[in-house]
Amino acid sequence: MTSTNDVNDEGNPAPVLLDLTDDNAYYVITQALSDFAHEARGRAEDMAGYEIPDAAGSLEAFELADVAESLRLHIETQIDALSAPQKTSAPQEKSE
Structure with a gap:
């Protein structure tokens, strides 16, 4: 749960930032979410x-x-x- 002190200026819960640049961190989070969804669907069907x-x-x-x-x-x-890949704009020519 988010505490009432952890809100932005609009009173909404502040977002959480996770660093998933590490392949292992990304794998753990996405696999855990996939496993949870699979198990929850199984419970629902049961x-x-x-x-x-x-x-x-x-x-x-x-x-x-x-x-x-x-x-x-x-x-x-x-x-x-x-x-x-990010598109880069062509350099601007200087006018004199």
């Missing part, structure tokens, strides 16, 4: 298949799986964008 289905629990587990997958995709998208 709950839906109970003799007396737990619809609320199943829906919550599916939602958590979606959050984990969304976070993983967000990380990958940001890293891909930052890793893409």
Whole structure:
């Protein structure tokens, strides 16, 4: 949980910055999110298949799986964008 003191000027929680430039750090985070999503989907399917289905629990587990997958995709998208070759503009000619 974010403490109430850890907010930006608009009162929103301050973002967390993770340094994922190390391949191992990137792998650990993205793999953990993928594993979590996979396990949450499995729990959701199990709950839906109970003799007396737990619809609320199943829906919550599916939602958590979606959050984990969304976070993983967000990380990958940001890293891909930052890793893409940057276009450089041609030098400007000086006018005299």
